[in-house]
Amino acid sequence: MNEGIQWTEDDVRFMRAALQQACRALDEGETPVGCVVVRDGAIAATGCNRTNAARNGTRHAEFVAIDQLLEQAGSDAAAARFSECDLYVSCEPCIMCAGALSLLGFRSVTYGCPNDKFGGNGSILSVHQTGCGGCGGGEQQQGQQQQQQQQEQQQAADGAAAGSSGGGGLDQQLPKGAARQPGRLYPSRGGLLAAEAVDLLQRFYAAGNPNAPAPHRPVRGRPAAPAVLADAAAMQLG
Numbered sequence: 001m002n003e004g005i006q007w008t009e010d011d012v013r014f015m016r017a018a019l020q021q022a023c024r025a026l027d028e029g030e031t032p033v034g035c036v037v038v039r040d041g042a043i044a045a046t047g048c049n050r051t052n053a054a055r056n057g058t059r060h061a062e063f064v065a066i067d068q069l070l071e072q073a074g075s076d077a078a079a080a081r082f083s084e085c086d087l088y089v090s091c092e093p094c095i096m097c098a099g100a101l102s103l104l105g106f107r108s109v110t111y112g113c114p115n116d117k118f119g120g121n122g123s124i125l126s127v128h129q130t131g132c133g134g135c136g137g138g139e140q141q142q143g144q145q146q147q148q149q150q151q152e153q154q155q156a157a158d159g160a161a162a163g164s165s166g167g168g169g170l171d172q173q174l175p176k177g178a179a180r181q182p183g184r185l186y187p188s189r190g191g192l193l194a195a196e197a198v199d200l201l202q203r204f205y206a207a208g209n210p211n212a213p214a215p216h217r218p219v220r221g222r223p224a225a226p227a228v229l230a231d232a233a234a235m236q237l238g
């Protein structure tokens with residue numbers, strides 16, 4: 001996550017909309033992660049986790065929103081204008097979603113709380129800064145990439161020594177050599193309304209996670225999730 005970011009009123013408004021989507025997921029017995037996609041200054045698509053209802057572990061909030069954009073565009077990815085889309089999501093995208101956002105060419109990502117187990121925007125991997133690596137054929141260039149990465153790390157170290165520490169906003173400089181990787185690099189910012197996002201997740205796990213400490217408190221009006229779904233829920237973050 002980035003510290004000291006100056007959030008705009010629009011940032012807060014869009015993240016609150018993402019949190020509303022997360023609340024909707026919670027109400028429906030899903031891991032409470034939600035998102036909105038902003039294009040042309042307005043919300044173009046929304047999504048919340050649907051993995052349990054869909055019996056599909058890939059139905060993360062981001063994928064639901066992406067499918068909505070594609071549907072609006074008649075399944076034409078160019079018409080969906082992903083490169084003009086900014087994602088606001090309550091929890092850091094997982095590695096799978098971070099890869100999809102990169103391959104589709106999203107312009108930016110803003111998230112709430114970090115995803116310490118599966119995060120693809122800095123917690124576990126930094127897909128937003130590296131692209132998708134070998135998943136799109138980039139492994140053939142790996143040796144060259146490692147060499148360039150070493151050069152970049154040296155340059156970054158030189159920059160830090162000179163006091164040019166970046167700052168971390170949407171306009172932060174992306175690593176050099178980015179285009180060589182499959183997918184597009186994108187700026188990612190975290191920590192916006194993180195406490196609200198964490199609160200929703202804690203409510204979900206306190207109520208429905210069979211691994212939660214006793215006493216186990218079932219959710220009123222919602223059947224207890226089968227163990228396999230509850231285990232899968234741990235992977236639905238982001």
Ligand SMILES: [Zn+2]
Pocket residue numbers: 060061062093094095096097098236237238
């Ligand atoms: Zn995901």
